[in-house]
Amino acid sequence: MIFSYAFENNIKLVLPELFLCSSIIGLLFFGSFVSLSRSYRYPLVATNVGYLLILALLLTLVLVIHNPLASGSVFNGVFVVDGLSTVAKISVLVSSIGCLFISSGYVKTYQINNFEYFVIVALAIFGQLVLISSADFLTAYLALEIQSFAFYLMAAFKRDSAYSTEAGLKYFLLGSFSSTLLLFGVSLLYGFFGTTNFSILSLLLFESTDFKTLADIAFFLILIGLLFKLAAAPFHIWSPDVYEGAPLNSTIFFAIVPKISIMVLLFRVYGALATSSDIWGVAILVSSICSVIVGSFVTLKQKRLKKLLAYSGINHVGYLLLGVSMFTVESVSSVFFYLFAYMITGLAMWGIVSVLKRADSVGAHTATIADLGAMVKVNPTLAIILAICLFSLAGVPPLIGFYAKLGIFQSALNSGFFTIASFIILTSVISTFYYIRLIKSAYFESSYKEWVFYAPLSAAQATVITLSFFAIVFLFYDPLLLNLLSYKMAMSLFL
Amino acid sequence: MTPFFHAYAPILIVFVLSVVLSLVIFGFSYLLAFQRPDVEKLSAYECGFDPYEDARNSFDVKFYLIAILFVVFDLETMFLFPWGVSLSSINAHGFWIMIDFLFELIVGYIYVWKIGGLDW
Numbered sequence: 001m002i003f004s005y006a007f008e009n010n011i012k013l014v015l016p017e018l019f020l021c022s023s024i025i026g027l028l029f030f031g032s033f034v035s036l037s038r039s040y041r042y043p044l045v046a047t048n049v050g051y052l053l054i055l056a057l058l059l060t061l062v063l064v065i066h067n068p069l070a071s072g073s074v075f076n077g078v079f080v081v082d083g084l085s086t087v088a089k090i091s092v093l094v095s096s097i098g099c100l101f102i103s104s105g106y107v108k109t110y111q112i113n114n115f116e117y118f119v120i121v122a123l124a125i126f127g128q129l130v131l132i133s134s135a136d137f138l139t140a141y142l143a144l145e146i147q148s149f150a151f152y153l154m155a156a157f158k159r160d161s162a163y164s165t166e167a168g169l170k171y172f173l174l175g176s177f178s179s180t181l182l183l184f185g186v187s188l189l190y191g192f193f194g195t196t197n198f199s200i201l202s203l204l205l206f207e208s209t210d211f212k213t214l215a216d217i218a219f220f221l222i223l224i225g226l227l228f229k230l231a232a233a234p235f236h237i238w239s240p241d242v243y244e245g246a247p248l249n250s251t252i253f254f255a256i257v258p259k260i261s262i263m264v265l266l267f268r269v270y271g272a273l274a275t276s277s278d279i280w281g282v283a284i285l286v287s288s289i290c291s292v293i294v295g296s297f298v299t300l301k302q303k304r305l306k307k308l309l310a311y312s313g314i315n316h317v318g319y320l321l322l323g324v325s326m327f328t329v330e331s332v333s334s335v336f337f338y339l340f341a342y343m344i345t346g347l348a349m350w351g352i353v354s355v356l357k358r359a360d361s362v363g364a365h366t367a368t369i370a371d372l373g374a375m376v377k378v379n380p381t382l383a384i385i386l387a388i389c390l391f392s393l394a395g396v397p398p399l400i401g402f403y404a405k406l407g408i409f410q411s412a413l414n415s416g417f418f419t420i421a422s423f424i425i426l427t428s429v430i431s432t433f434y435y436i437r438l439i440k441s442a443y444f445e446s447s448y449k450e451w452v453f454y455a456p457l458s459a460a461q462a463t464v465i466t467l468s469f470f471a472i473v474f475l476f477y478d479p480l481l482l483n484l485l486s487y488k489m490a491m492s493l494f495l
Numbered sequence: 496m497t498p499f500f501h502a503y504a505p506i507l508i509v510f511v512l513s514v515v516l517s518l519v520i521f522g523f524s525y526l527l528a529f530q531r532p533d534v535e536k537l538s539a540y541e542c543g544f545d546p547y548e549d550a551r552n553s554f555d556v557k558f559y560l561i562a563i564l565f566v567v568f569d570l571e572t573m574f575l576f577p578w579g580v581s582l583s584s585i586n587a588h589g590f591w592i593m594i595d596f597l598f599e600l601i602v603g604y605i606y607v608w609k610i611g612g613l614d615w
Contacts, residue, residue: 025602032609 010074013081016063016089017129023056024122031115049115050107053122054100060129061093071492077197078136083492087336087485088132088264095257095343096125098468101460102351103249109455110158112249117157121253124150128261137186137196137222140265144182144229147258148175154250155242167245174228174238182225188218189273198272205273219273219280226269229262232321233290236314240302243310248354251306255313256346260339263320267493270327284325285420291318292424296431305353305367308434312393315431316342322424323408326415329490334407336486337479341392341404344475348468349389352382355455372438374446379454385469387439392472394435395428400475400482560612571600 011018027049035045064086073080100121107117127146134140152175156168190196192211193204205215224235231239243251270280295315302308316338323335356367376383392401405428412421457465475482539546544554578585578593607613 025599028602028606032606036609036611 012067012069013072013074014079015067016060017126017133019063020056020060020122020126020129023053023059024119024126027052027056027115027122028119031119035115044113046107046113046115046117049118050100050104053118054097056122057093057097057100057125061090061097064089064093073135077199078139079130079133080135081133084264084267084489085133087489088260089129091260091340091343092125092128092132092257095260095347096121096253098347098464099252099256099350101464102347102354103252105455105458105461106247106249106354108458110247112157112247114157117154117249120150120153120157124154124253125257128258131261132264134265135198135268137189137198140269141179141183141186144262144265145179147261148179148229151175151250151254151258154253155246157250158247161245161247163245164247167242170238170245171242178225178228178235181221181228185218185221185223185225188214188221192218198268202272215273216279219269220283222269222273223266223280223283226262226266227284227287227321230259230266230317230321231310231314232287232317233292233294233314234287236291236294239314240307240310243313244304244307248306252350252354255309255350256343259317259320260336260343263324263335263339266324267332270324271493281325281327284321285417288318288321288325289420289423291315291321292427292431294318296427299431299434302434303368303370305356305369305371308369308438309349309353312431312434316393319405319408319424319428322412322417322420326411326417328411328415329487329494330414331408331411332493333483333486333490334404334411336489337407337482338404340482340486341400341475344468344471345389345392345401348385348465348472349393351461351465351468352386352389355382355457355461369438369441370445372442375442375454377446382454383442385465386442388469388472390435390439394432396432398473398476400472400479403476403479557615564607564612567600567603571597 030052031045031049034040035043067081067086069081070086071080071082100118124147127143127148127150131140131143131147134143152168152172155171156165158164186196189201192214193201195201195204205212228235228238239254243254246254270284273280291314295311295313295318299308299311299315302311320335320338323331323338353367356371372386375386388399392399395401395405409421409425412424574596575593578589582590
């Protein structure tokens, strides 16, 4: 049987995705059969499906880490496994498990009793895993769509809330528009070169100069699609509205998990297509500067906590894109370092936001900056963690965020981007203002009129928040682990 | 005869035939049939709705659900036909990939059935 030999190694390489996909089907069957069974009296299985999903993600993590084959490509080169994809998958899985833990309290309080929510989350994670491994525009587009469709549903999941449905519709319309641009770029590339594979495309672009301008147009369209998904500046309009309107458990996901997978795809596309011309570094740099300006100045006017964090996310994407535009080993590894730091800090930060609850119980999606008032008196431990997180996001020295920013700026200076680096450092000073303003309202303002109630932390939430707090503080003293991982990712991209 | 014409001639023939056939059917039914118009017959048929009312009225989401399910399984057939035609020239890999596709659609179908999406 030639067939069985030929696919022996394929199965090993796609085993994590295969396992996750089968578990999604299993969870769907479990949920629909048990929750509608008369003999069990129609039980609520959302929590059980959530915990089973966490178990499935842990097992997927084990399969990713203990893959017998370190690298390889399967299915005619559309799916690759290498150092980059392995580490990126580990970080996606770990951050998703963290997100599920910190949003568990919110899910319980606001009674998200549909087990489908967790199935949709699992599909989003599956899409990201495939996206990280994709080495062909066909797989990349399909994986991106799986992830995006799951996200549209997650944004609109609170059906009885007008904000949530509005967020879902906005996300869907704008997201499908950006997917169209991406698909148009891919179709142009296919028209010129007759292939959608990254490695073959890079060879063709390297060899021939016939279609260089046309390939640049195609890459520009693809870049717009990807920058949209990253919420980088000229294409960022959707992100604050979606973050604000979506239920908090979905917002946590949008904020923390998908950045790394889309960034991996951006690097793969950039490495395949854009090394032949310099203009794409400039395009990404322009987007980076726009993101930093928007993220610094627009955030100053924000009153809502979720919108503020969305704009601060745009700001961080600006720093990331500065690293992407240089595309050296040093800058790529510093981008991944920044992503890890952002992910860790984001887990603690959003964990704290998820326990905020106003006394009139309108829900955490209306939390404003004023709601943080007198946090130091109500819950001093949380206040300290919040302050440390915000200092880390701002990039203040004895914390992990400082190293992340330092790496990006250092690689920018080494590549000779002196003016741009100093400009972005100046705007980062401005962005420090609103982080410190949050700390000010948590520590020095006490609004006794609207006393905010902090929901008691569940063990899972407390564990995630404490662990990420520990990482924020102690990875500064020994960032070797993150350095090694990010360097491994960068090296596997360039070799 | 250029290769271009060879390649696209069947499409041209089908296009012309379909235009002619639709004109014949439409024209003869207009010319030969008895015309006895009334209000109900002349109004456009729009799935049982009044076609000229405000578009913002709410209607039952079940219509939408049925339409979506129809599209999904209609597309399944669209993939099945080329697969069935080319089955003799694709190997076991191609065969099992389609079986996997069908399996995943059946999973969705069972879910929809179980959750009551097919009940009216």
